[in-house]
Amino acid sequence: ENIGRLIIKCPDQPGIVAAVTTFLKEHNANIVELSQYSMNPEGGTFFTRIEFECPDLKKQGEKLEQEFQEVADQFSMEWKFNYVSDLKRAAIFVSKEPHCLLELLWEWQSGDLMMDIALVISNHEDARATVEALQIPYYYIPANKDIRKEVEEKQLKLLQVFEIDLIILARYMQILTPDFVAAHPNRIINIHHSFLPAFIGARPYERAYDRGVKLIGATSHYVTNDLDEGPIIEQDIGRVNHRDSAEDMKKAGRTIERRVLARAVKWHIEDRVIVHGNKTVVF
Amino acid sequence: ENIGRLIIKCPDQPGIVAAVTTFLKEHNANIVELSQYSMNPEGGTFFTRIEFECPDLKKQGEKLEQEFQEVADQFSMEWKFNYVSDLKRAAIFVSKEPHCLLELLWEWQSGDLMMDIALVISNHEDARATVEALQIPYYYIPANKDIRKEVEEKQLKLLQVFEIDLIILARYMQILTPDFVAAHPNRIINIHHSFLPAFIGARPYERAYDRGVKLIGATSHYVTNDLDEGPIIEQDIGRVNHRDSAEDMKKAGRTIERRVLARAVKWHIEDRVIVHGNKTVVF
Amino acid sequence: ENIGRLIIKCPDQPGIVAAVTTFLKEHNANIVELSQYSMNPEGGTFFTRIEFECPDLKKQGEKLEQEFQEVADQFSMEWKFNYVSDLKRAAIFVSKEPHCLLELLWEWQSGDLMMDIALVISNHEDARATVEALQIPYYYIPANKDIRKEVEEKQLKLLQVFEIDLIILARYMQILTPDFVAAHPNRIINIHHSFLPAFIGARPYERAYDRGVKLIGATSHYVTNDLDEGPIIEQDIGRVNHRDSAEDMKKAGRTIERRVLARAVKWHIEDRVIVHGNKTVVF
C-alpha cells in the first residue's frame, strides 16, 4: 500500500499545520485523515497524526523523511513517519488464563489487527496447541521471582531475534524488572483487570467483591516501572450486583478485559496513541 | 394505599420463604413482588423483600406486626414492615453546586420519588429561591470545620423537629462528625464524584484528569465514619478523552452524579436496599 | 448435583408462593434462588423460577413431579421441573461467519455454558477443523432456497438422532420453513444483527449505514414464523460515527453479536427465560 502516517509532537505555535500540510502537498501526499490536538493553544504542546496516501511511497519514504527534517527543525518537533505496509512485529506474553490471547489471535485471524504476531512467550504450556495451529512459534519459559533475571535474558534474546516492536502482556502474571521495562519505553501494553486507579496490584476482583462495587472494569496501559501506574490507553466497565461472587466477577471481567486489550492494541498499531507524560492522546 | 413491604434478614435455613408466605396468605396479604437472596444456601445470610397488598392495611398493620413476631422468632429474623402510604421524610443537604438537589426536586415534582422532602439545609444561600418556590422550608446554616459542633447541633434539632427518616447529601461539602453519623445508621446517602474506590477524598475530577483516565464516574453510598468507604448503593460512569480538561470532566460528571444519586434515593425509599456488613443487597 | 429448578406460569391469585414453597419445604428442598413476577397482581399472569437443592434429587425427582401435580392443578399451572445435572443438548447452526460459533465454543470450553454441544450443522465447510478439534461432530449440509425441504429433512433427522433440546442459529443465513419452526417452539435461538425492530430482514448494517444511525446493535430472540419478530431475549448496542463504513459497522457489530447471543443462550440453559405471548420474562 501507499499509505503512510506522520506523527508529531512539539511546542504549539502558529503555522504548524500549514507548514506540515504544505510539505505533504508539495510531495504529492494526499491527506486521508488528520487529527490534531493542542493542550493549550497559547504555549502548550501540539500533537498531530496525519494519515496520507502518496504514490510510490516505498521508494519515496526515505526522501520524504530527509526533507521533512527541515520543517521539523523549524518547530522543534519529535516526529516519526510510519508506513502501513511495514507491519509492527508483536510478541504476546501470556500465563495460564488464555482469554486475552485468544481474543487477539481471533481479531488477527479476522484481519482486524494489522500486525505480525511473531511469537508467543508463556510461563505455562497450556496455550501451545492453539498458538502453533496458527503457525506462530510458542516459547515456554518457566518463570518465578527467584529466576527473574535469567528468564528475562531468554525473553530479551527472543525479542531481539524476532525483531519485536511491541510486547503485549495478555494476562502475563509475572512482574517485569525495571531494566526490561526501560528497554521498551511505551512498547509494552498490559491489561489490568480493574478500572484503574481502583484496585492497583493483585487480586482486583476479590477486592472489588469485598468492597461491594456495582461496576467492575479493565484498563489497558503502557507498562512503566510504577506498578499499574503507566499511561492509560483504554478502559471499560461492566455491571455487577450483590448476586455476583468474586468468581462471577472474574468471568464477567474476562469479556471486558478482552475487548479493552484488543482496542488498545488496535489503536497502538494504527499509531493512534501518543504518550505525553503519564497520559495518552488517542486519535 | 394498601401496599406494604416486609424486609427480612436472617441466617439461612430451609423453610423461611414457606413460613413467611404462608403467614402472609393467612393474613389475606397478596404478594405483589418477592425478591430473595441467599449469600450461601448452606449457612449464609438470607435476605428478602416482599411487597404485598392487603385490604385495610392501615388498620391491620399493627396486628400483622404483632403476630409476625412468632415467625420472626422462629428464624431469628431482623425484620421490618413498611407501609407505602407512610412516606419517608427526607432532609436534603446541599452546598454551592445545585445540580444534584435540582435533579431530586425535579424527580420529586414528576412524581417519581415517593417521599416527603421536609426541608433543605445548606451552608449557602444560593438555592433558597428554587427550594422555597416549591413550598419546601430552606435553612441556611453557615458551616466550616471550626464550628462543626454548633452547626450539627442546629442541624440535629431541625432533623428532630421535622421527624426526618433520611438525610441526602446532595453535594454537601462539609464533613460530618462521627456522632452525627452514628446517630443515623444507613440513613445518610451521599454522592461521591468518582467511581469508588478510585479517588477517595477531595478533588476527584482533578485527580482523574491528572491520572489520565478514560472513564469518570460517580458513586452513591451510605455514609459511615470511614470517608467514602460506606456501603455502595449505585455507581455509573461516562467516557472522557484527552481533550477533556478537569473542568470538562466536572461538567460531564454532573450528569452522572445526578442520575446515580436519584437512583440510589429511589431504591432506598422503595426499601430495595439492605445493608449487610459494608455492602448492599439491592433488590 | 442435587440442584433442580421449578418453572411455573399460571393465573395470578393469592397463595401461590406459599403453596409452592410449602410443598418444597415438605419435600426437603431448600430454596437457593427464587424469582417471581406478576404481570398484574389482580388478575394477570404469575411467573416464578425457583432453584432449589434437594438431597438425592436424581431419585426423588420423579416422586416430586408426581406429587406436585396436586399443587399445580389447584392453581392451573403450566410447570416444569428441570435438573441441573441433565444438561441441555444443543445443535449449533452456522454459515460462513464464525464469530458467534467461536464465542459459544469458547464460553463452553471455559465452563461458562453448562450444556452439551451435541453437533454443529453448517451449509459451509469453513468451521469444520475448529469444531472437530473439540471432538464435536460437524455436519456439512449444503443449502439454498430451492432445496430447503430436503435440507431440513436431513437436519431434522440429525436433531432427532442427537436428541436435541435447543437449536442455536449462530449467524445461520438460511430461512427456516414454518414446519421446522413449529416443531421447535421457543427452542430456536437466533442472533439478528440489529437492534430490533429496527432493520428487520437482510443487510442491516448496510441499512444502518445508509440511515446514518449513531448506534448499532444486535438482538437475540426465539425464532417464530414472523421474520425477526419472535420474543426478544437480549439486546445490546455499540456506538458508531460518521467515520465508520458499513464494513466497519459489521466488524464492530461482531463483538456485540457475540456477547448478546452468548448471554441469551446462557440464560436459556439456566431456565431463566419464560416466553409469554411475544415477550420474554428473563429472571
Add this chain to the structure above:
Amino acid sequence: ENIGRLIIKCPDQPGIVAAVTTFLKEHNANIVELSQYSMNPEGGTFFTRIEFECPDLKKQGEKLEQEFQEVADQFSMEWKFNYVSDLKRAAIFVSKEPHCLLELLWEWQSGDLMMDIALVISNHEDARATVEALQIPYYYIPANKDIRKEVEEKQLKLLQVFEIDLIILARYMQILTPDFVAAHPNRIINIHHSFLPAFIGARPYERAYDRGVKLIGATSHYVTNDLDEGPIIEQDIGRVNHRDSAEDMKKAGRTIERRVLARAVKWHIEDRVIVHGNKTVVF
C-alpha cells in the same frame, strides 16, 4: 472573544488543508482545533471544522471572509465563518411534558449551552412560570391540526421578530407543515422518543412495550418533511426489562431524551454538526 470557526464542505482533492491552514496562518489566525473527514480520499466529499483564534477578530472578520473567497473558489467550497461571540438565537418549542425544556434551561443556566434562548413557544400554559422566572419571553399559541396554518403564521412572525437561528422541538407534539420545515433547513432539532428507525411515529414507548424490547432509546435529529427520517445527530439508549410497564419506560426514557437532546443542541451551537445528504458528520 477572538475565537472563530470555519466550516467547509467540498469535493475532496489534494491540497485543501494546506491551502486553508496557510490562509489562516497568513491572517494571524492560530488553529485551536482542527477536525477533518474525507468520505473517500479519491473522489468523495471533504469536510472540515477549524476553530481558530485571531487577534481583533470582530474587526478582521469581514476582511477574512472576503479574502477567503479566493481559496473557496479554487476548491468549490461550501463554507461559513462563525464567530463564537455571535451567540446563536434559539426558540424552544414545547408542549405539555417539560423535561427536555427544563434540561435545556438548566444547562443554559450552568453556562454549558452557549446560546441565547430568545423565547419559548408552547401550545400549553404549563411552563410559563418556570420560563418567565428566567426572564425569557413565553408565548402561548394554542394549536391543533385544524388551525395549523394560522398557528404557524404566528410562530413564524415571532421567529422573525426575535431573529431566530435555531428551533428546538423539546417534545413539541404538533406536526410542522412542509412550508415551515422548508423555511428552516437543518435548523430545526427534534427529539424523538425512540432509537430510530425503530418506532417511527406516535406512541413509541407503548409500541416498545408491546414488542418486548430490552432497550429503549431516544434520537435527536434535524427535522425534514419525512416524519422522523431527518439526519440523526445523536442517539442513546437505556435498559428495560419485563417488569417495566409502558409508563415505567416513559419515565426512564425522559432521562435519555434529556441528555440526547442537550448533547445534540450543544454540538449544533458549537458548529460541530455538518449535514450531508441524510446524514450528519459530527466533529
